[in-house]
Amino acid sequence: MSYIILAFAIGIVSGLRSMMAPAAISWAARLGILHLDGSWLAFLGYKWTPWVFSVAALGELINDKLPTTPSRRIPPQFIFRIISGSFCGAAIGVSAGSMVIGIVAGAAGAVAGTLGGSEVRGRLAKAVGNDLPIALLEDAIAVASSVLIVRMLP
Numbered sequence: 001m002s003y004i005i006l007a008f009a010i011g012i013v014s015g016l017r018s019m020m021a022p023a024a025i026s027w028a029a030r031l032g033i034l035h036l037d038g039s040w041l042a043f044l045g046y047k048w049t050p051w052v053f054s055v056a057a058l059g060e061l062i063n064d065k066l067p068t069t070p071s072r073r074i075p076p077q078f079i080f081r082i083i084s085g086s087f088c089g090a091a092i093g094v095s096a097g098s099m100v101i102g103i104v105a106g107a108a109g110a111v112a113g114t115l116g117g118s119e120v121r122g123r124l125a126k127a128v129g130n131d132l133p134i135a136l137l138e139d140a141i142a143v144a145s146s147v148l149i150v151r152m153l154p
Contacts, residue, residue: 002154003096007105009149010092011085014106015072015113017142018081019060021088023053024146029091033153039094061139065132072114085110092153 014021022044028034029045036042043049063069070077089106093099121138125131 002152003092003098004101004105006149006152007089007092007102008109008112009145010088011106011109011111012113012116013142013145013149014085014088014110015081015115016117016138016145017057017060017064018072018077018084019053019057020142020146021084023050023057024150025088025091026050026053028150028153033150034091034095036091036094041091041094044091064139065135071118073118078114081114082107082110085113096154 010021010025013024025034026044027050029036029041030047030050032045034044036044072078072081085106085108086103087106089102089104089109090099091102092106093102096102117138121131121134124137125134128134
């Protein structure tokens with residue numbers, strides 16, 4: 001049961017920062033926290049996979065602050081966040097023995113994280129009068145949540 005909550009939570013992270021969740025999940029697989037051996041997701045634990053996802057996550061953290069970055073709510077970004085959440089939820093589900101439930105929970109979390117994160121960030125940025133500190137706070141929440149989720153994996 002707890003894996004469903006963790007899959008949903010990693011989906012929320014995907015909704016906040018689409019590459020942060022795959023980076024965290026691949027580190028969990030590489031470090032032996034998440035057991036994906038023998039599954040189609042075993043590549044997440046390969047030597048270079050966490051580094052590739054980490055570089056992508058870092059790039060996203062930088063790109064998010066640029067004025068030309070489109071909204072996460074437009075279809076391509078929204079769809080990618082759902083795919084990312086589903087993918088990460090699948091990894092948690094495979095490790096727990098139920099990939100389909102992990103996919104669904106991860107996708108649902110990604111929708112919640114995308115819509116909720118966008119709404120909260122917009123309101124806070126408007127209240128503060130500046131988006132940058134709120135964007136940095138959102139980054140910190142995504143990073144800290146990823147670490148917490150990985151630490152809670154069975």
